[in-house]
Amino acid sequence: MKKTMLFTLFLFSIISIGLCQNVLGIDVSNWQGNINWEQVKAEGYTFAWAKSTEGMTYTDPMFFTNMENGLNANVVMGAYHFARPDNNTPQEDAMNFLNIASAYIGSGFLPPVLDLENPYSGGQAIVLTDMFTSEELSNWAQEWMIEVETQTGIAPFIYINGNYANYLNSSLTEYGLWFAQPDENLSPPINIGSWENWKFKQYSWWGSIDGVQGDVDLNIFNGTLQDFNATIGLNTSDIETRMNNKIHVFPNPTRHLLHVNIGESEIDKIALYDTKGLIQEMLFKDGSIDCSILKSGLYYLHLITKDGIKYILKINKV
Numbered sequence: 001m002k003k004t005m006l007f008t009l010f011l012f013s014i015i016s017i018g019l020c021q022n023v024l025g026i027d028v029s030n031w032q033g034n035i036n037w038e039q040v041k042a043e044g045y046t047f048a049w050a051k052s053t054e055g056m057t058y059t060d061p062m063f064f065t066n067m068e069n070g071l072n073a074n075v076v077m078g079a080y081h082f083a084r085p086d087n088n089t090p091q092e093d094a095m096n097f098l099n100i101a102s103a104y105i106g107s108g109f110l111p112p113v114l115d116l117e118n119p120y121s122g123g124q125a126i127v128l129t130d131m132f133t134s135e136e137l138s139n140w141a142q143e144w145m146i147e148v149e150t151q152t153g154i155a156p157f158i159y160i161n162g163n164y165a166n167y168l169n170s171s172l173t174e175y176g177l178w179f180a181q182p183d184e185n186l187s188p189p190i191n192i193g194s195w196e197n198w199k200f201k202q203y204s205w206w207g208s209i210d211g212v213q214g215d216v217d218l219n220i221f222n223g224t225l226q227d228f229n230a231t232i233g234l235n236t237s238d239i240e241t242r243m244n245n246k247i248h249v250f251p252n253p254t255r256h257l258l259h260v261n262i263g264e265s266e267i268d269k270i271a272l273y274d275t276k277g278l279i280q281e282m283l284f285k286d287g288s289i290d291c292s293i294l295k296s297g298l299y300y301l302h303l304i305t306k307d308g309i310k311y312i313l314k315i316n317k318v
Contacts, residue, residue: 021224021225022186022220022221023046023047023220023221023223023224023225023228024044024045024046024047024218024219024220024221025045025046025047025048025049025076025200025218025219025220025221026040026045026047026048026049026207026209026212026216026217026218026219027048027049027050027051027080027202027216027217027219028048028049028050028051028062028066028212028216028217029050029051029060029062030051030060030061030062031214032062032212032213032214032216033062033213033214034062034065035066035069035070035211035212036210036211036212037066037069037070037072037073037075037211038073038211039209039210039211040070040073040075040209040210040211040212041073041074041075042210042211043209043210043211045075045209046075046076046221046225046228047075047076047077047078047110047219047221047228048066048070048075048076048077048078048110049077049078049079049080049110049113049219050062050063050066050067050070050077050078050079050080051063051079051080051081051082051115052079052080052081052097052100052101052104053079053081053082053093053096053097053100053101054081054082054084054119055082055084055087055088055092055093055096056084056087056088056092056093056095056096057096058096059096059100063079063100063101067079067104068298068314072314076108076109076110076232077104077109077110078104078109078110078111078112078113079097079100079101079104079105079109079110079112079113080112080113080114080115080159081093081094081096081097081101081112081113081114081115081144082115082117082119083114083115083116083117083119083140083141083144084119085128085131085132085137085140085141086119086126086128086131089143090140090141090143090144090147091143091144091147093144094144094147094148094151095147097112097148098147098148098151098152102151102152103273103300103302103312105148105152105154106152106154106233106310107232107233107234107310108232108233108234109232110232111154111155111156111157111176111231111232112148112152112154112156112157113156113157113158113159113178114141114144114145114148114156114157114158114159115159116128116137116141116158116159116160116164117159117160117161117164117180129163129164129167134167134168134169135169137167137168138168138169138171138172141158141168141172142171142172144156145158145172145175154233155174155175155176156175156176157175157176157177157178157199157200158172158175158176158177158178159178159179159180159202160177160178160179160180161179161180161181162179162181162189162190162191162192162193164193165177165179165191165192165193165194165195166191166193167193168193168194169194170194172194173193173194173195173196176199176200176231177192177195177197177198177199177200178198178199178200178201178202178219179192179195179198179200179201179202180202181201181202181203182202182203182204182205182206182217183203184203184204184206185203186201186203186220188201188222189201197222198222199221199222199223199231200219200220200221200222201219201220201222202217202218202219203218203219203220204217204218205217247260247261247262247263247265247303247311247313248260248261249261249301249313249315252315252316253316253317253318254291254315254316254317254318255291255292255317255318256290256291256292257288257289257290257291257292258288258289258291258301258315259287259288260284260287260288260289260301260303261287262303262305265305265306265307265309266305266306267303267304267305267306268304268305268306269302269303269304270284270289270301270302270303270304271301271302272289272299272300272301272302272315273299273300273302274297274298274299274300280294280299281293282294289301291315291317294317295317296317296318297316297317298314298315298316298317299314299315299316299317300312300313300314300315301313301314301315
């Protein structure tokens with residue numbers, strides 16, 4: 001499993017752990033528009049899932065903005081994919097998701113999620129339980145999960161309501177459950193089908209919080225902050241390792257050469273992405289990256305060290 005350098009949020013969370021403290025979050029898409037993530041964090045929300053993709057071609061137009069601004073506000077972020085088994089194979093859906101969201105899958109992020117619910121076309125609901133048998137729909141979801149886990153090393157979660165939880169085969173219970181039950185309370189969900197336990201509950205579709213205009217979905221994690229850190233693949237020793245392996249890139253903003261200083265660690269892999277998640281051609285030589293051919297704008301530098309720690313750094317090309 002990859003390890004990711006993100007924020008000191010997680011260290012603070014472990015130190016200040018309280019057994020009775022609720023770990024709350026939201027989930028968003030382009031319908032929420034521009035979000036003030038600093039205000040969301042100040043409201044006490046620890047995590048957020050953002051819609052990344054739908055089907056085999058669609059990308060949510062706010063996905064990269066939500067991920068960037070959420071991470072900058074020290075919100076633990078994750079990506080979810082809206083399933084379209086009515087149109088595509090699970091492999092086609094998974095490929096779209098991975099092409100867009102793979103940079104945000106790994107330790108320090110929420111698990112990737114398959115959102116399985118009735119899609120809409122022309123204003124009409126497409127009832128998947130009418131189109132597919134339980135076995136057919138379960139197999140479609142299972143194949144999507146396997147594809148994503150195979151490509152990333154991270155087991156996805158599944159987002160469903162009670163109708164789907166009781167329709168799908170028990171084979172899917174090996175995956176973590178994010179359960180939709182908008183009953184406006186934080187109590188454990190009911191009617192979760194073959195699952196013995198749940199990880200997240202979406203308890204409201206009509207939340208009102210500072211930083212988000214209009215309604216927003218509200219969620220609660222089933223466990224303590226320590227449990228939450230374990231779910232996103234972090235523990236105290238991981239954080240201490242990251243703090244002792246600081247990385248510096250300079251000058252940033254840059255016009256030409258960007259120098260990378262990773263201290264005593266060694267770089268195993270390096271890649272540069274734009275804000276649309278597209279990998280950029282670059283020359284990395286003698287600890288420096290030639291950025292002169294890049295267009296002005298924001299980029300993300302991904303580094304993986306030989307000891308498996310992954311760093312994501314924001315680079316500004318001027």
